[in-house]
Amino acid sequence: LLPRVAPGGPGRLDPVGVTLLGAGILAVMLPLVLAESGGLTKAWWLFPAGALVLVAFARWERRVARRGGQPLLEPGLLTETRGYATGAGLAALYFVGFSGVWLVFALFFQNGLGYSPLMSGLAVTPFAVGSAVAAAVAGRLVERLGRLLTVWGLVAVMVGLGATALLLWLAPSDLAAWLAAPALLLGGLGSGCVISPNITMTLRDVPVRMAGAAGGALQTGQRLGGAVGTAALPGLFYLTLNATHDDYHEAVALSVGTGVAAMLCALTVAVRDWHRDRHGGDGNCPPETSHSHTHAGQN
Incomplete structure (x- = not known):
């Protein structure tokens, strides 16, 4: 077929x-x-x-x-295409933290605080709202700001989720979700400036003949990072519960903090890529890259 x-x-x-x-x-x-x-x-x-x-x-x-x-x-994607290896690595590292924290939040709110599944989902809705709003704006800014957009986005995600981890650890149970809402909103605004813009910048210099392989490999890296995070962070959550005799507040703080650490690795990659672009790149931009392909990556 x-x-x-x-x-x-x-x-x-x-x-x-x-x-x-x-x-x-x-x-x-x-x-x-x-x-x-x-x-x-x-x-x-x-x-x-x-x-x-x-x-x-x-x-x-x-x-x-x-x-x-x-x-x-295709090995040439990683060795000959400017920015592709960086963007794919950034995506995989980011999704380790990004994908893993949501199951941890669900376990904390439902098993730890007794929330219903509906209330647990509503508790993290500020992140989704912020991400949706920021993604719509970031799509228009990525061509002007480039990698700097994802650098600031990663900083915002880390600050937002880091603050959320501290608040859920230290705040009273009945106020935890309300106090964490602004921090989750900030994290969502940052996330909207990371995922879609990173796809655009990762694929913008890919030769047209490699476009299909490049998109598939990028998605595979994201799914692999997401799978690792979804397995590792809840695993750490349960290990902490066993070690602390069911201290859900400490377990969620440690697990989300570990996700933030993975995002710190992604930020390191993004800063290096931004610094390289500021100093003229590495000169490996393939000659067959087309302007229309940049728009395809943006979409």
Whole structure:
């Protein structure tokens, strides 16, 4: 059913690459998913094993590309396309913190404070409102401000979620959600200036022939970061509960704070990219990048 993508015949799939990537991700993820039942201590060896498999995946992809095949992940995206590796890495790190905190908040409000699922969702709605508003504005500012927009967005997210963690830790239970609402709103405003603008800047210099692979790899990185965060932060939440004899306030503060630490890593990447752009870039902008492709990434 696949269309012919080359005059010589149908496009070739990369089953070895798919297998290696899937096995590597599974090995890295499984101890995190099983953290509550001792996965981090019993299955720790899967981390280095998964890293080795992912190294084998990278080597295989380079081999397929050298032989003129169609690799699952085009190596040239990371080595020849200005800003792509930076943007993909930033997205993966950001989603570790961004995706993981929402399950932690749900566990805190519902199990810790006795909120209904509806009330738990309403408690974090300020973040969603701020994100929606900021995303609409950021789409018009990204071409003018560039990476600086995501730098300030990441700072706002970190300040907002960091303040939320402190408030939920120290505030009385009956006031926690109300006091945290302004901080969540600030975090949402920052998030709206990170995700969509980062996609635009990551894809703006991608050659048109690599556009499909670039979009797919970027989404895969985001989903991988989200999966790690969704497994790791709730796992840390439960470990803290066990260590503190069900202190939900300390558990949510430590878990959300860890998510903020992942975002700090993303901020470091963004600052380096912004500094590079200020000093003229690295000169690797591919000649076949088109202005229309920039708008495609923006959409």
